[in-house]
Amino acid sequence: MKLTLPELRRDTPLVMVTAYDYPGAQQAERAGMDLILVGDSLGNVVLGYDSTAPVTLDDVIHHTRAVRRGAPDTFLVADLPFGTYHTGLRDAMRAAVRVIQETGADALKVEGASPEVLDVIRVLGRNGVPVMGHVGLTPQTEVSLGGRRVQGRDEDSARQIIENAQAVQEAGAFAVVLEVIPARLARVITERLEIPTIGIGAGPHCNGQVLVYHDVLGIYDNEKKIARRYAELGKLATEALKQYADDVRGGAFPTRENSFIIKDEVLDKLY
Numbered sequence: 001m002k003l004t005l006p007e008l009r010r011d012t013p014l015v016m017v018t019a020y021d022y023p024g025a026q027q028a029e030r031a032g033m034d035l036i037l038v039g040d041s042l043g044n045v046v047l048g049y050d051s052t053a054p055v056t057l058d059d060v061i062h063h064t065r066a067v068r069r070g071a072p073d074t075f076l077v078a079d080l081p082f083g084t085y086h087t088g089l090r091d092a093m094r095a096a097v098r099v100i101q102e103t104g105a106d107a108l109k110v111e112g113a114s115p116e117v118l119d120v121i122r123v124l125g126r127n128g129v130p131v132m133g134h135v136g137l138t139p140q141t142e143v144s145l146g147g148r149r150v151q152g153r154d155e156d157s158a159r160q161i162i163e164n165a166q167a168v169q170e171a172g173a174f175a176v177v178l179e180v181i182p183a184r185l186a187r188v189i190t191e192r193l194e195i196p197t198i199g200i201g202a203g204p205h206c207n208g209q210v211l212v213y214h215d216v217l218g219i220y221d222n223e224k225k226i227a228r229r230y231a232e233l234g235k236l237a238t239e240a241l242k243q244y245a246d247d248v249r250g251g252a253f254p255t256r257e258n259s260f261i262i263k264d265e266v267l268d269k270l271y
């Protein structure tokens, strides 16, 4: 059964994974995920961009609709992509309404804790749209953070991340993602907040964890310190496709088993 917001508690570990299409969503739901995220990591792992910045609202809507069809009974969060909530509250509200109305997502996620983003969280919340926050490493603005590296290692930046997480909570977020920060900093934040923290590369003290589908399943070769690979589907897929190519080239596929029959008397008439 789909979790409801009051059931997103801090006392049992929450498990979230990203999904971007119908089969991935079905697998995530059958595996019993508490939450599914249609992350704008879509840009990196599905669309082949080298950042999340080019992902559009239409991209997110298209993929979230497929995920909703595959996982009708799982709490579904969709990322608002870069640029869709940075040009004013009216634009943010319009983007949010489109995602919720056109996809059936239960909630949205926004990155950062600038005064403008906090206003977005407040306005969406006041209008009945649950918002998940995201602090620490925020990929939509990673260039200004010095690239994809651990955030909050020195006192000033650690304090800033604590303040950001608290501000996101005060603005009304129902949960917050902590990305790529030291484990003990994530513990401090988790202890100080009332809303659940969901970590990625933030150690074991968060209330939940989120991983990218392609990292869990080993679809690409790149090993990531922040993830654990539970399968090697990328290698398996390449081997299977090679075998298919060999079989076609060597005449081993298709066989009679893969073919349909036509009666002799019909065939005779064709000659």
Ligand code: KIV
Binding pocket: 018, 037, 038, 039, 040, 041, 042, 079, 177, 179, 200, 210, 212
């Ligand atoms: O886009 C994404 O997949 C995310 C997760 C890494 C939290 O934001």
